[in-house]
Amino acid sequence: MVELKIVKIDVPEGCNIILGQSHFIKTVEDLYEAIFNTVPQAEFGIAFGEASGDCLVRCAGNNDELVKLASSKMLELACGHSFLVYMKNAFPINVTQRIKTVPEVVNLFCATANPVEVIVAETEQGRGILGVVDGFRPGAVETEEDVKARKEFLRKIGYKF
Numbered sequence: 664m665v666e667l668k669i670v671k672i673d674v675p676e677g678c679n680i681i682l683g684q685s686h687f688i689k690t691v692e693d694l695y696e697a698i699f700n701t702v703p704q705a706e707f708g709i710a711f712g713e714a715s716g717d718c719l720v721r722c723a724g725n726n727d728e729l730v731k732l733a734s735s736k737m738l739e740l741a742c743g744h745s746f747l748v749y750m751k752n753a754f755p756i757n758v759t760q761r762i763k764t765v766p767e768v769v770n771l772f773c774a775t776a777n778p779v780e781v782i783v784a785e786t787e788q789g790r791g792i793l794g795v796v797d798g799f800r801p802g803a804v805e806t807e808e809d810v811k812a813r814k815e816f817l818r819k820i821g822y823k824f
Contacts, residue, residue, distance in 0.1 A: 665784050667793075670740050672747075672779040678729070679755050681748040681774045682781065682795065687767040688713060690746055691723040694765060698750065699725070701761045705753035708733040714743025714789070726751065742783060742790045756822075773797045 674680050690711045698707050708729030711721040720737045724730040729749040737747050746768075750758075755774030762768055773779055777798030784793050805813070817823040 665786055668783045668785055668790075670736075670781045670783055672736055672781060674776050674778060675732070675749075678749055678751050679753075679774065679776045680779065681750070681755055681759065681762065682772045682779065682792070683746050683762070683768055684744055684770040684772070684792065685711065685746050685765075685767045686744050686769055688716075688721065690765075690767050691721045693767065694746065694748065694762060695723045695725075697761045697765050698748070698753070698758050702753040702757050705750055705758070707748055707750040707753075709746060709748050710734040710737035711746045712737050712740065712743050718743070740781060740783065740790070740792070742781075742792050745792055 672680060672682070691709050694709050698705055706726040706729060708724035708726055708731065709722060710730075710733035713719050713721055720734050722730050722734040724733065729751065733747050733749045737745070740747070759771060759774050763771065772781075772792060773795045775797050779798075780796040782793045782795065783790050814823070
């Protein structure tokens, strides 16, 4: 028997999240190093749902508020071998490639500032993430004016020259 659930993750103003899957207890320490060594000014909280042994939510970070937020949301998700990062003063684009190189990371579900709905499957054994709904659905194809605005925005924030 499988029961599907939806767990909402609201992202506070000025924050982004990264939700992924990993496979080892040292995930929180390795993710901490990956983020801090890539963007030293980033503020973040990391939570990892342990899937064996004590089955605890392991947490780390350099911002107590974000650590509490990540750990409480991971406890609500209750999905083994998954991790959640809340971060400020950095964008996921700055750290996702580095996070992907952490040996125990096996998958990223999303990296976003949008509200997220996590689709969770629950069985007798436990819970797992099936996928995510990241933000809202598109309503139209961009116009020439939209293309111009997109390009101007990317240059304004420094991601294109």
